[in-house]
Amino acid sequence: RETPVALQEDGSYVISTYRELMDILHNPHLSSDVRHLSRPMEAAEGRGTPAFINLDPPEHDRLRRMAMRHFGPPHTPGLVAGLEPDLTATVGSLIDDFAGKEQIDIVDDFAYPFPVTVICHLLGVPREDEPRFHLWVNAVIESIDYNPKTDPKEKLENGRQATNELRAYLRGLVEERHSRPSDDLLSRLANDDGPDGRMTDEEIVATANLLLIAGHETTVNLITNGMLTLLRHPQMLQRLRDEPDLIVPLVEELLRYEPPVHIIPWRAAYSDVAVADTVIPKGSRIILMLASGSRDPNRFHDPDRFDPDRPDNQHLGFGSGIHLCFGGPLARRETQIALTELVRRLDRPGLVTDPPPYRRSPVLRGPIHLPVE
Numbered sequence: 001r002e003t004p005v006a007l008q009e010d011g012s013y014v015i016s017t018y019r020e021l022m023d024i025l026h027n028p029h030l031s032s033d034v035r036h037l038s039r040p041m042e043a044a045e046g047r048g049t050p051a052f053i054n055l056d057p058p059e060h061d062r063l064r065r066m067a068m069r070h071f072g073p074p075h076t077p078g079l080v081a082g083l084e085p086d087l088t089a090t091v092g093s094l095i096d097d098f099a100g101k102e103q104i105d106i107v108d109d110f111a112y113p114f115p116v117t118v119i120c121h122l123l124g125v126p127r128e129d130e131p132r133f134h135l136w137v138n139a140v141i142e143s144i145d146y147n148p149k150t151d152p153k154e155k156l157e158n159g160r161q162a163t164n165e166l167r168a169y170l171r172g173l174v175e176e177r178h179s180r181p182s183d184d185l186l187s188r189l190a191n192d193d194g195p196d197g198r199m200t201d202e203e204i205v206a207t208a209n210l211l212l213i214a215g216h217e218t219t220v221n222l223i224t225n226g227m228l229t230l231l232r233h234p235q236m237l238q239r240l241r242d243e244p245d246l247i248v249p250l251v252e253e254l255l256r257y258e259p260p261v262h263i264i265p266w267r268a269a270y271s272d273v274a275v276a277d278t279v280i281p282k283g284s285r286i287i288l289m290l291a292s293g294s295r296d297p298n299r300f301h302d303p304d305r306f307d308p309d310r311p312d313n314q315h316l317g318f319g320s321g322i323h324l325c326f327g328g329p330l331a332r333r334e335t336q337i338a339l340t341e342l343v344r345r346l347d348r349p350g351l352v353t354d355p356p357p358y359r360r361s362p363v364l365r366g367p368i369h370l371p372v373e
Ligand code: HEM
Pocket: 032, 052, 053, 054, 064, 119, 210, 211, 212, 214, 215, 216, 218, 219, 222, 259, 260, 261, 264, 316, 317, 318, 319, 320, 322, 323, 324, 325, 326, 327, 328, 330, 331, 332
């Protein structure tokens, strides 16, 4: 409230209020490309061809459009609807496996395996390779959060190595799909000539890698944060049992109230940029506190209250502007199905510890384990 734009010791700027965040997210003078930062960022180096989340127009727009043709709205609105039976079956079988257990861990037993199974299926990654994916994705995510002040350097090295292994593996799959295409996303990206031409193999690898990293841990945390919030609000849990349609606004409110992505760790100023009363110099790193913007009292009434009935809930859970989350429709539907089924099938679930243990990360927020009895 007092410092919407805060200058940090290392010369970066932290933005925390809704209006200023929206200004930044829609400002064409800001770049998502680390190469425009005047000080290099160690955690972003040595990771190969950048994916479109880290590119600016026109490259960003071209690659996003090409991926969208096969993945998401508006060109294939049927994709998520078509997946529905698969999503429900995967959730159902994970919950079947709880049978006979006195205590379950919502993270390990449910929220973790679900989205990775879905994204592997979409991309066309063989099921038997999924465990390797878990390990790679984990190492990459840990290294993205790397903090030179507190973390040992191995984390960064492990992340680079995992990125290289994951990319090499994806490259192998793309080559195979050129000669033996099937109906999965990798085959379509590898063989389709759309209005923007064809993606190069390295662009496909970078895109597939992005979809895996951006779509995995985020959804895990939304499902886990959702279950935790419901267990802390038993009346809401009961209401959801009685009114299943509540799930749609409830997931929107979760994205505002307990969002998995707390910050966007960088934008770079192409030129001097004025935000609120501050001029941010060219080349500066700007850190966007999305979660704080979604609880800005100047934008949301009684922001610390979990209220799925709130009107006009334009939260920042998926960002905004040209980089607005590409997987939003999928993540929403996965979480809606997951929470609906957990609430329907678990008999009087209760938290074992509150608060549960949290991952140590400034970017992603969510419990590392959520034991429930
Ligand atoms: C971008 C959040 C799930 C793919 C973003 C951004 C946010 C976000 C905040 C904006 C980043 C920026 O402006 O720099 C989330 C959350 C999710 C989720 C909270 C789950 C609850 C997914 C899924 C996928 C996905 C399931 C795909 C399978 C992407 C991609 C981008 C993106 C490709 C980059 C878009 C662009 O640069 O144009 N996401 N995401 N996300 N997300 Fe998600």
